[in-house]
Amino acid sequence: MTSAAPMTKQAEALHASLVALEKAIAEEEARQRARIDAVLPKHRLSATNLAHYFGLRKKDVRRLQLDLAALGLSSLGRCEGHVRDTLRRLCGWLSGEGGNATAPGAGEALDWAKAEKILHDNTHALFGPRPPDRHVYIMVTAPDAIEATAAWSDELLQAGADLLRINGAHESPQEWAAIAATFKARARAHGRQGRVIVDLPGPKLRTDIRQLEQxxxxxxxxxxxxxxxxxxxxxxxxxxxxxxxxxxxxxxxxxxxxxxxxxxxxxxxxxxxxxxxxxxxxxxxxxxxxxxxxxxxxxxxxxxxxxxxxxxxxVGMMPKQPAVFSVNVGDRLLLNASGQSEDPAARALAFPEPQLLAQVKVGERVILDDGRLIAVVEAKRSDGLLCRVKHAVKSPIRLRSGKGIAFPDSALSLRQLGPQDEIALEFALEHADGVGVSFVNTPQDVALVGERLKQKGKPGFGMILKLETRGAMRNLAAILFEALKHDPVGLMIARGDLAVELSFEKLAEMQEELLWFGEACHLPVIWATQVLDSVAHSGLPTRAEVTDAAMSMRAECVMLNKGPYIAAATRMLVDIIRKMESHQYKKRSLYRPLSLARTPPADKAD
Incomplete structure (x- = not known):
């Protein structure tokens, strides 16, 4: 038996760097020991790897990655699901041991194959059997009950939809029951499971206009x-x-x-x-x-x-409807619980969470209508928050009732199950296969819903955590460890609200990071918000949307919103996913033969 060749100075330096990283991830595992021990036994390996990934990502390893790649070795760029195994195999290659990842006291090994199996098992447990022609699932948001007919369901299922999402913020249990029953019945007729997820409304972070018009x-x-x-x-x-x-x-x-x-x-x-x-x-x-x-x-x-x-x-009587405000940059808005003001000319917005308004400070931003209007709190008065509009997508802008509101600079405590949450949760437990938890900010938000699900004792009932707030990003580590106390569980990158909270520029970076953290803890991720939205509403895509859809297949599931052309959008997404899956899996490029690489036969000599 021949001994390993001595390492070069470069290899020794790289080996030392990798050993230092191994030490760093072991220290992070020790720091997170209480959290790791608290997760479900089936998720223990995932929690340990998550700690390792946090330990790795606290370091700047960009130079090390380039040096490893220069030697033809793994650059750590695809190690999310099996961090320690990757580091040990690299150490083995550099020391001449041929990529041996075993080490004394290493415990149960988590290599690439095992990490992939855990992720796939968790995905199937949450979403159901894998689609026959691809590994990425497609979830579609349900329209109003009057539109969710058997014919609509048939067209959607034939187009390739796998799951249906019901928004618990709209309509009532009677309509939800009709939607779920129709979709599930038609799915069975097509030999499919057709799982249904119900979104809990969460805190009503919306404003109402109480002034009425005809x-x-x-x-x-x-x-x-x-x-x-x-x-x-x-x-x-x-x-x-x-x-x-x-x-x-x-x-x-x-x-x-x-x-x-x-x-x-x-x-x-x-x-x-x-x-x-x-x-x-x-x-x-x-x-x-x-x-x-x-x-x-x-x-x-x-x-x-x-x-x-x-x-x-x-035509009979219809109730008066909220007025529409015309707002210019520089205008003031009053934000309070009642939506009323002593000044009848004032533009007052009602926000039904007064305990949250009390936590907002002067100088902090208030974002309305999905980022189309940005104001700053100028004063806290007895009749509410006086805000001045600083930016708008156009001036004047029409502000309607029921639009979303966000406080990206404020540290707000949001979680409580309101009456509408309770109604949606009870409905989901009886008629659906899982719930989406909206506006997750802290691990306590996860525990609140998770414990309710455990009390009901419904095995296989899923929980999807919607990551859409600045608070969720601040508390991501604690949220993910709390998620691993439940099964099945998944993550949704709710890019609409997240962009409002963080900025569109920051979203571009954050959506990538959330994909990586999902892979690190082996939980399925849903890529959501405005995927092929122009197709769903008009039948035609934009170039940017096609690129976004191609990027989305790195998640385990892609969510489409509703629209009159939703079946066409689903068919297009299926086609894009099928094509892209032959080129890429997660961050890994796959090299199938390319037609562009085929050269014509050489011309024969005369």
Whole structure:
């Protein structure tokens, strides 16, 4: 048996650096010992590796990476899931031992193959069986219940959707139950599981405008890039208005309306319009139109069946709706719990979390409408926070009720399960396969929902942590260790709110880091927010969206939002993922034969 060749000075220096890193990750493991011991036994290896990854990423190893790569060795750039194993194998190669990763007292080995298996097992436990033609899952956000028909579900499933997300901030358990039942039934018909995830609303970080104006119901038509209507706009005819896409008609008409009947009227834009009756629904009668509609109370309706006029009536009462503020840079806004001000001309916004407003300080930023408007707190007064608008995407900007609000500079304590959270959680436990926990800021937020799930004793019920706040980034280590106390569990990079909290520039960096940390603790990650959003809404992508979709396949799941062209967006995403999976897995490039590399045969000599 020959002894290993002596190391060169360069190899000795690299070996010493790697040994120092091994020591650093061992020290981090010792520091995190209490957290590691607290996780589920099945996640113990993952928690240990997570500690190792934190230990590694506290160091600047860029020079070491370049030097290792220059020798044709691993540059540590793909070691997230198996940090210690990678370091020990590198030490083995440099010392002439051929990549041996064993060491005294090393415990259970976690090499690349085992790390991959753990990640895949955790992914399948949360999302269900792997899609047959790819390893990345696709989750789609459910539309309103009236649109989530069996035909809609069939088209979506045939396009390649694997999971459905129901937003617990909209509609009610009655509508959620109809959506979930329809999707699951159609999934079974297609031989699929079709798991359903329900998002808990979380703290209502939204503002309301309490000043009211006359109601106008706008029902836009759905058109393609040529302006042609592609699908009818549906509306529910009811006796009394109780929701957005509803038109109140004379109650005595409802039991007598038949499919094919027409209700004609002149809408508030003074355009002739008609609604064609589709048929009865549990809550009223469904009608549809191929044109956009602007409907106000009191409009005259003419009911016809064929050429015969059956009756005339009026659109019934609808509640007044919140006003729309026109806001310029330099304007002041008042933020308080009531949305009222002694000055009737003041623009007051209601924020239903007064205990959070009390934690905001003068000089801190207030971001409204997903970053389209940025203000700064000028004063804390008895009637609320007085804020001055500093930036807007355009001036003036129209600010509507119900828009999101964020306090990126403020250290806020958010977590409590409100009434709507409780309703959504109880519904999910009965009808769905998991919950999404919104606005996670601390490990206590994870524990609060996680313990509730354990008490219910529903094996296999999943929990997805939505990482969308500055607080989540500050407390990421503690949040991830807390997550490993539960199973199955996953992470969502909620890029919309995260961009508002951190800035778009910082998001570009942070979304990458969150992918790495997900791999380090072997938890599946969902890449979310505005993926192929233009396709979902118009049928056509932008160049940037295609690139974003290609990048998204490094996550275990990609989430699409709702839209009239959501099936087309799903098909496009499936196609992009399939193509990209032959080129890349996580951060690893895969070299399949390229058509561009094929050279034509050499010309024959004359």
């Amino acid at each position: 109601p106008v119901l706008h029902l836009p038509r759905r058109k393609d890039q040529f302006g042609r209507t592609v699908t009818p706009t549906r509306v529910l005819l009811v006796a009394e208005h109780a929701g957005e896409a509803q038109i109140p008609v004379p109650p005595q008409w409802l039991p007598r309306l038949e499919a094919g009947d027409v209700l004609g009227f002149t809408d508030s834009g003074e355009r002739d319009r008609s609604l064609v009756i589709v048929g009865p629904d549990a809550a009223g009668v469904v009608a549809q139109s191929l044109r956009s509609l602007y409907v106000t109370p009191g409009l005259e309706l003419v009911w016809r069946r064929g050429e015969k006029e059956l009756a005339r009536g009026q």
